[in-house]
Amino acid sequence: MHSKLGKILIAIIILGAFAVRLYKFDSPVADWHSWRQADTSAVTRNFVKFGLDLMHPRFDDLSNIPSGYDNPQGYRFVEFPLYNFVSYLIYNFPLLKLNIEQSGRFVSILASLFSIYLLYKIVRHFWGGKLGLLSAFFFAFLPYNIYYSRTILPDTAMVALSLAAIFTFIEFAKNRNAVYLLLFVFFSASSLLVKPTAFFMLLPVLHMFITQFRLSKKNIFLAAFCLALAVLPLFFWRKWINQYPEGIPVWMWLLNGDGIRFKGAFFYWLFAERLSKLILGYWGIALLVLGFLSKEKKNLTFFALWFFSMILYLFIFATGNVKHDYYQIPLLPVICVFAGLGVEFLLSQKKIAFFVLTLIVVFFSFAFSWHQIRTYYWINNSNIVEIGKIADEILPKEAKVIASYGGDTAFLYQTNRQGWPIGFEIEDKIKKGADYYISYDIHDWETTELLKKYEAFYTSGNYAIIKLQ
Numbered sequence: 001m002h003s004k005l006g007k008i009l010i011a012i013i014i015l016g017a018f019a020v021r022l023y024k025f026d027s028p029v030a031d032w033h034s035w036r037q038a039d040t041s042a043v044t045r046n047f048v049k050f051g052l053d054l055m056h057p058r059f060d061d062l063s064n065i066p067s068g069y070d071n072p073q074g075y076r077f078v079e080f081p082l083y084n085f086v087s088y089l090i091y092n093f094p095l096l097k098l099n100i101e102q103s104g105r106f107v108s109i110l111a112s113l114f115s116i117y118l119l120y121k122i123v124r125h126f127w128g129g130k131l132g133l134l135s136a137f138f139f140a141f142l143p144y145n146i147y148y149s150r151t152i153l154p155d156t157a158m159v160a161l162s163l164a165a166i167f168t169f170i171e172f173a174k175n176r177n178a179v180y181l182l183l184f185v186f187f188s189a190s191s192l193l194v195k196p197t198a199f200f201m202l203l204p205v206l207h208m209f210i211t212q213f214r215l216s217k218k219n220i221f222l223a224a225f226c227l228a229l230a231v232l233p234l235f236f237w238r239k240w241i242n243q244y245p246e247g248i249p250v251w252m253w254l255l256n257g258d259g260i261r262f263k264g265a266f267f268y269w270l271f272a273e274r275l276s277k278l279i280l281g282y283w284g285i286a287l288l289v290l291g292f293l294s295k296e297k298k299n300l301t302f303f304a305l306w307f308f309s310m311i312l313y314l315f316i317f318a319t320g321n322v323k324h325d326y327y328q329i330p331l332l333p334v335i336c337v338f339a340g341l342g343v344e345f346l347l348s349q350k351k352i353a354f355f356v357l358t359l360i361v362v363f364f365s366f367a368f369s370w371h372q373i374r375t376y377y378w379i380n381n382s383n384i385v386e387i388g389k390i391a392d393e394i395l396p397k398e399a400k401v402i403a404s405y406g407g408d409t410a411f412l413y414q415t416n417r418q419g420w421p422i423g424f425e426i427e428d429k430i431k432k433g434a435d436y437y438i439s440y441d442i443h444d445w446e447t448t449e450l451l452k453k454y455e456a457f458y459t460s461g462n463y464a465i466i467k468l469q
Contacts, residue, residue: 006124006129006133009133010132010133010136013116013136013140014113014117014136017116017140017141017149018109018113020141020146021112021150022109023146023150023377025102026101027377028101028414029101029410030380030382030385030410031376031379032375032376032378033324035408035409036326037151037152038060038412038413039059039060040084040104040154041100041101042058042059042076042409043058043081044084044087044088044091044103045100045416046059046074047081048088052088054080054085056073056075057075057077057081057084058074058076058418059074060074060413060419061412061421062433063420063421063422065407065422066249066250068250069246072432073246073247074418075244077244077248079154079193079194079195080193080194080233080237082154083154084104086157087103087107091103101152104152105151108148108152108156108157109150111156111157111159112145112156112160114164115139115156116140118160118163118166118167119132119135119336120132120135120136121167122163122167122170123340125174126298126299126303127298127299130344131337131341131344134340134344135337135339135340138335138336141366142279142280142366142369143281143369143370143374144278144369145329145332147373147377151326153329155195155326155329155330156329157194158194158197158330159201159330159332161190161191162187162191162198162201162330164183164187166201166202166204166205168181168184168187169184169208169209173208173212173213181226184226185230189229189230189231189232189233189234192230192233193234196234197317200309200312201333203306203312204302204305204309206305207301207302209223255316255320256319258319260319260322261315261318262315266322269322270314270321270322274328275328275335277369277372278372278373279332279369280335280339280369281365282365282368283365283368284361284362286342286361287342287346287362290345291340291341294341294344295345303337303338306333306337307334310330310331313330313331343358343362380410381440383440383462384403384405384414384440386440386463387438387440387463387465388403388413388414390458391403392416394458394465395417395435399435399436400418400419401417401435402419402420402422402423402429402436402437402468403419403420403421404421404422404437404438406422407422408421409421411438415438419434423446426468430468430469434468434469435467435469436457436466436467437468438464438465439463439464442459442463442464451466454466454467454468
């Protein structure tokens, strides 16, 4: 494909991708996976409240639910808060005038657009502009990716940084320019800091190293040195956070905490419900299969290894992937590559019937996926948003609150206060600093009992705020 036409088409794809990602851009953080989005957004918000301190990120949950330890400072030691740092900068950029939630979504959108361009360049390097555009098209407009590309999660940024690492290594292999090697190390280290699972996305680089470079002692030493440089920041971060066990959520259960790995339910949830139904809308699975039958045998090993490394990721983090559908975000680039190959396979038949068939398959794939994804934008419980806003307006800024929502922090986040996302043991929480109990259901048994014992600070309709101190 002519380079000028390719530039125009990829620009159109990126602009279209930006437009669809603005859907419900200003909606509250109370949609699908709002608990994880709230926890991520709270770190950025607390940078604004308490000052920018990347080494001590804090969220709103003071309970012992995530880590098993009481967390009076609200430390949040999961990923290094690079995503939150960029969100903080966007929030403080005067020309944009975005609130905290919009700033986080904007960072995710920018990362997604960057990923579209990088995926195009990577595939273009191996197979030319046509397949690069097809891969970029699927990445831009798969409904699953549109939704998650505007959520307040670090995963989209991790994908962008991983793709940047792959792209810069490709450039280094082509030009042998040390600048690209340094950029590869930088992007690799950054992606691992944002989410260590980036390791699985970076595995295909090993194939490139073996095939593009002579396995001399010098080259092996250089590769080991670069690997060490990429991993060291993550090593030091993990060593640092071990000082604060109360801020480190329990995570080993993500591997196989419920023993589901390799059971029938494991394969059903990941390959039927997620890959086939949610991501590819049933019909798109045909394109994925046809992608492996593509005539583009040259360089197929690189992408086959990439696909295999993603399957390995599913197997290793078995319970995490079954429990949370956003864990499949790292799979999207390589899925889109093989879907693009599938389209190319059909179009290569050069018959009008196959062209029409391609349009039908793509249309139904997107339509059925959207039928599932559209519900993700819905607000799960508008009551927590309404009473949370009221609480934010009338309560002292330094107050600590109990916003009981079964341990889900989405309600606590709406109050713009630190505190506890679950009730029970109220006297103990008062001793730990709880000032108010906020309820979106005044008829709830715990709310009813507390109203008998403590002062009603605010009541209206179904809402209640109870003063505990």
